[in-house]
Structures are given as structure tokens and as C-alpha cells.
Amino acid sequence: MLLSHKSPDSVINVKVEFGEGAGKVPLDAIAERAKKYQPKPKITYKMIQEYVEKKNGFKVHTAYIAEVKRYLGLTMYDAPNVVEELKQPRKHPPKEKMEAITEALKYFEVI
DSSP, X not given: OOOSSSOOSOOOOOOOOBSSSTTOBOHHHHHHHHHHTSOOOOOOHHHHHHHHHHHHSSOOOHHHHHHHHHHHTOOOOOOTTOOSSOXXXXXXXXXXXXXXXXXXXXXXXXX
């Protein structure tokens, strides 16, 4: 594998045989190890909204989810439509909605 444009000083050829048997690398073991290093799926606000609605029977606004994430000190991504100054002050979610969103974040292993 070349990592630069310079010509290599030396070359090592490696042969690996996959499959079952002596001297072969089993594919099942590789697949299991790869699962450990797989990144977790990104949790979206829509997924959180759907979970809260299904579990608690009410809808939550994305602004409430963002406020709970700010309150908990979680990482926030820069929105592409962000503005310098807010037109309206941020609204804090009611206690029941805040608890429902926190429960959803725990369910998705964000916190």
C-alpha cells in the first residue's frame, strides 16, 4: 500500500488465505472483530421525535430537543441555516417533555 508518492525502499509480499482449515484465517472471526469497530449510527432528531411520540403519546419540537441537548452539555452540530441573532428567545421545554427527551437520549445511548 502506498502512502506517499516516493518510491519504496523495500517491498514485503504477504499471502493470506481465508476460509476454514490449518493456516487459513476464518472469515467469521474477521466479521466479528469488524462489528466491534463499526461506528454507531447517527441519531437524528426525527428518530428522537418518533420514539417520544410512540412511547409517551405526544410530539416534541426539534427546538426542545436542542434545548435538552444544550442543557445536558451534549455536542451540537452547526446548522447550515443558523442566524446571527434569534428572532424569538429560546423556549424551554416543559418538565414532562424534557424528561421524555432525556429518556429517548438514554434509549439511543447518547447519554
